[in-house]
Amino acid sequence: MAPEPMPPGPDWPEPLRPPLAVPRAGGDTSRMPLPEIMPELYGRTVQWRPLKGKRRSWGLVVGGRDLATVSMPKLFGNLAIAETPAGRWTFKRVGVFRQVVTVRRPDDEENLATMARRWGKESLLECRGRRFTWRRESFWGRRWSWVASDGSLLVGFKTRMGFRYSATVEVSREARRYEDTPLLLVLGWYLIVLQAQEAAAAAAAG
Numbered sequence: 001m002a003p004e005p006m007p008p009g010p011d012w013p014e015p016l017r018p019p020l021a022v023p024r025a026g027g028d029t030s031r032m033p034l035p036e037i038m039p040e041l042y043g044r045t046v047q048w049r050p051l052k053g054k055r056r057s058w059g060l061v062v063g064g065r066d067l068a069t070v071s072m073p074k075l076f077g078n079l080a081i082a083e084t085p086a087g088r089w090t091f092k093r094v095g096v097f098r099q100v101v102t103v104r105r106p107d108d109e110e111n112l113a114t115m116a117r118r119w120g121k122e123s124l125l126e127c128r129g130r131r132f133t134w135r136r137e138s139f140w141g142r143r144w145s146w147v148a149s150d151g152s153l154l155v156g157f158k159t160r161m162g163f164r165y166s167a168t169v170e171v172s173r174e175a176r177r178y179e180d181t182p183l184l185l186v187l188g189w190y191l192i193v194l195q196a197q198e199a200a201a202a203a204a205a206g
Contacts, residue, residue: 038067038068038084038085038086038181038182040062040063040067041062041067041171041175041181041182041185042171042172042173042175042176042181043171043172043173043176044062044170044171045168045169045170045171046060046061046062046067046168046169046171047060047061047166047167047168047169048060048061048070048157048165048166048167048169048189049061049164049166050164050165050166051066051069051071054071055075056071056072056073056075057069057070057071057072058070058071058165058166058189058193060169060185060186060189067084067085068082068083068084068085068182068185068186069082069083070082070186070189070190070193072193078092078093078194078197079091079092080092080190080193081106082183082186082187082190084182084183084185084186085182086179086182086183087105087182087183088105088106089103089104089105089106089112089183089186089187090103090104090105090106091103091186091187091190092104093117093194098116099116099117100114100115100116100117101114101115101117101187101190101191101194102114103115103127103183103187112127112128113125113126113127113128113183113187114126115134115187115191121135121136122134122135122136125146125184125187127180127183128180130149130180131149132146132147132148132149132154132180132184133146133147133149134146134188134191135147137156141159141195142158142159142160142161143156143157143158143159144156144157144159144188144191144192145157146184146188148174148178152172152174153172153174154171154172154174154175154178154181154184155169155170155171155172155175155181155184155185155188156169156170156172157169157188157189157192158170159192159196161196165192165193165196167189167192169185169189171185
């Protein structure tokens with residue numbers, strides 16, 4: 001059953017950042033107002049769940065369809081490919097003792113964003129001059145959230161890490177003001193899966 005939308009809120013201010021260029025068929029781009037990019041998300045509860053028939057692949061289910069996907073093509077690697085209507089990115093963890101997660105465009109060597117992973121409760125994402133905090137909200141790591149630099153809660157994840165990873169995701173109406181929200185949705189899920197797989201590998205090795 002598709003999640004029910006939350007009651008409508010007040011009128012929203014104009015986006016704080018310029019709108020994204022959204023790829024269209026034939027290679028053209030169109031400048032769209034931010035709320036029109038993935039408008040189904042804001043002020044709703046949506047779900048990450050495994051994609052049927054695909055290993056190490058998950059879809060963000062909104063209104064009965066997969067609005068975004070995250071896939072890890074290599075069985076033992078941590079490289080992931082994320083696809084959304086707002087853009088495509090690759091994620092990769094690099095380093096051993098000082099781990100950093102990089103965000104890039106496919107086939108591009110330049111980092112769009114980086115996040116130094118911390119083993120405590122919070123890590124900081126540096127994204128094109130903006131900062132977002134990745135925060136653990138529960139002792140066992142079942143709840144995570146993205147928080148803006150002004151303290152606004154943008155996206156919250158409640159995970160279920162059984163045999164098949166899944167999560168319920170709450171996207172705040174405040175998130176509508178940030179062009180990076182689509183990226184935060186897919187990157188957050190990648191970080192959750194990455195940590196779960198690392199924990200499983202450590203348990204198996206021990």
